Amino acid sequence: MDQAESIQSSPLTSAQAVELFKQYVIGNYIRFPVCLVRGEGSVVWDAEGNRYLDFFPGWGCDLLGHCPPRIVEAVRDQVGELIHVPNTWYTSPQGLLAKALSERSGFDGKCFFCNSGTEANEAAIKLARLNGKPGRYKIISMLNSFHGRTMGAVTATGQPKYHQGIEPLLAGFSYASFGDLDGAARLVSDETCAILVEPIQGEGGINLPGPGYLEGLRELCDQHKLLLIFDEVQAGMGRTGRWFAYQHWNVLPDIMALSKALAGGIACGAIVARAEVAEKLRPGIHAATFGGNPIACRAALAAIQTIEEDRLLDRAQHIGAFCQERIERLQARCPLLREVRIKGAMIGLELSVDGMPMVERCLERRLLINCTHGNVLRLLPALTISDQELEEGCGILEEVLGSYKN
């Protein structure tokens, strides 16, 4: 057996994988000691053949479930035709995807493509500064927000715990409380160029905007000629029952950042920016080598088509209503469930206790969920999840939360 073959074809047990990672992979993640080998829909299997029901597939990237057939087919087809060419050439998938996103976002936007959420926000930050010239470079973002880990996006992230040890941060950011319009207004100066906000905060605990909040930010931006940037990385692409979360309210952004679910689980990021704003991104100012590659764009087109053909925006609303009903019933007899926040398939259960033990107990019962912000259980189920699977997962959650003793 030659060496290349042996490198590729050695399936590991979970214990072997843990050992290998200990030795060779940087330990910047808290991982569960499970090596996943296969996924289909809302189910994944580990190396030992155990089945897990996944209520948090791909950290929100696998909106269509694991290995959605039409994405698999599109990617297989594309890798056999053209894997990668740089942005010195035109390709059909990138052009068609830009058109599809522009048409669905409703503000005649133009796209720039990259590979992740943090990169999309970096592009948005640069574009805002370019539009602010001369003299305006400051950006207001929100406390409890999350925009990514590169230096611009992490500076925009209004959570000091993510800033510790990596200072100095990028200049020019200040933070308002999410929901506080007056607070945001107080931060505006004649050096401000933009306001950056997640229409629904994800990592910060699934926080929904109050009535009039996003519209109020729009007015504030119009009044002071600021750009309004929506980070739709987690809430976008159909997760909440509309293509983009802002479409639940009467508001449009100047720039929107996308990633996660954009390409059915394949790495892809993008910004969509109003044409007039987008003009400032001229050749040489910004780029991404892999951005807009044919595989990611074909996958994204297949994802959009799947959502439309299978009416998955309606399905997101159904998932939200289903979980609301089940969880509210549980809330009535489970005092540690403090608040339930749901928009489509974006679900946060705020507890009065630390959420990590619940995640571990769910894992023991082979249900995968997430805890964010210390005490918020976060569920981002796939839109393709069946009612039976929803029933199964909600049953486990009820059991775990209902039987919890401090």
Ligand SMILES: Cc1ncc(COP(=O)(O)O)c(C=O)c1O
């Ligand atoms: C709203 C939001 N923006 C940006 C990011 C960063 O995305 P990525 O991890 O792809 O860089 C995330 C990731 O969770 C997110 O939820």
